Amino acid sequence: MRPELLQATDLLRLNTPEAVEKAIGLLQNTVYSFSMKVCGHPEDAEDTMQEVLSRSLEHLAKIEDPQQLAVWLYTVTRNRCWRMRRKPAHAPASMLSLDQLMPSDEELGILLQDAGKSPELNLLETEQRHLLHQAILRIPAPLRIVLVLHDMEELTTEQVAQILDLQQGTIRIRLHRARLSVRKEMNDLLGGVVLTMDQTHAKPRRPRSSGKRRPDDCRELFANISEYLDGRVDPVTCEQMREHIETCPSCVAFLRDLRAAIDRCRSLDIPCDSAVAPRLRALLTREYMRLLVMPAAK
Numbered sequence: 001m002r003p004e005l006l007q008a009t010d011l012l013r014l015n016t017p018e019a020v021e022k023a024i025g026l027l028q029n030t031v032y033s034f035s036m037k038v039c040g041h042p043e044d045a046e047d048t049m050q051e052v053l054s055r056s057l058e059h060l061a062k063i064e065d066p067q068q069l070a071v072w073l074y075t076v077t078r079n080r081c082w083r084m085r086r087k088p089a090h091a092p093a094s095m096l097s098l099d100q101l102m103p104s105d106e107e108l109g110i111l112l113q114d115a116g117k118s119p120e121l122n123l124l125e126t127e128q129r130h131l132l133h134q135a136i137l138r139i140p141a142p143l144r145i146v147l148v149l150h151d152m153e154e155l156t157t158e159q160v161a162q163i164l165d166l167q168q169g170t171i172r173i174r175l176h177r178a179r180l181s182v183r184k185e186m187n188d189l190l191g192g193v194v195l196t197m198d199q200t201h202a203k204p205r206r207p208r209s210s211g212k213r214r215p216d217d218c219r220e221l222f223a224n225i226s227e228y229l230d231g232r233v234d235p236v237t238c239e240q241m242r243e244h245i246e247t248c249p250s251c252v253a254f255l256r257d258l259r260a261a262i263d264r265c266r267s268l269d270i271p272c273d274s275a276v277a278p279r280l281r282a283l284l285t286r287e288y289m290r291l292l293v294m295p296a297a298k
Helices: 003-014 017-039 042-060 066-084 105-113 125-138 141-152 157-164 168-197 216-229 235-247 249-267 277-297
Strands: none
Touching: 003 017, 003 066, 017 042, 017 066, 017 125, 017 141, 017 277, 042 066, 042 277, 066 157, 105 249, 125 141, 125 168, 125 249, 141 157, 141 168, 141 249, 157 168, 168 216, 168 249, 216 235, 216 249, 235 249
16 A cells, blocks of 8 residues: 555544645645546646545544545556546557467567667666556456556555455456556567667567467466465465476576566656645635534534
């Protein structure tokens, strides 16, 4: 869970204008950032932030558990985003199969050559963030929402399942496919940027999977790598997977690349416009304090 939600819960309990305003500021960034990662349009994210927080004021004072706040806030925001979302320009027509998400021999060769260096090092931080955001918006919406909630908003599998009203097993399957998808999209985008930046010394664009089947041990690793990374496999299976990884340079390279993609997602944050946030925060703070004193006045 985002630490901002823990802090916001504690601040709201103080019931002072200063604490409430700070809490609402934390909630603003949470709702806006989540909306941008899911939908990608600043206007929609601002509208969602304003509507969700305006309608949330009378409920916030009743929520004392930060986990309850997280599930409730993300559920409301997700429903609002889904009603008004626009389809991204490069959204896929259908989900790729697991075989299509696996790297080809050619791509694994490139990953082995790239071990210890990354084309990202040639990019400014703002360019990296932009490319990552584009990669996230390119993956199918059912996968994207799971990736954002689990890896970017730091919610547990149980919380994500509750928000999306899905089984936990379904969440784990979608999370794995989402991670593989965003890794592939990010690498494709980075490959294109490298070509643009330096045509003379450019590396070839990372190819799509050729359809050739990987060895069964590699296929089993790829199919279960998210469970391995998240420590959700039993000790015997974990040891078997570790033994294979230690003897397979291609799997080592792929595991490193996938882990880097997950870490990039976890570090992405998109704060709301500093020109919009203070005005709305002041209005919401006054309304929240008014609602607090209404019962006493009655």
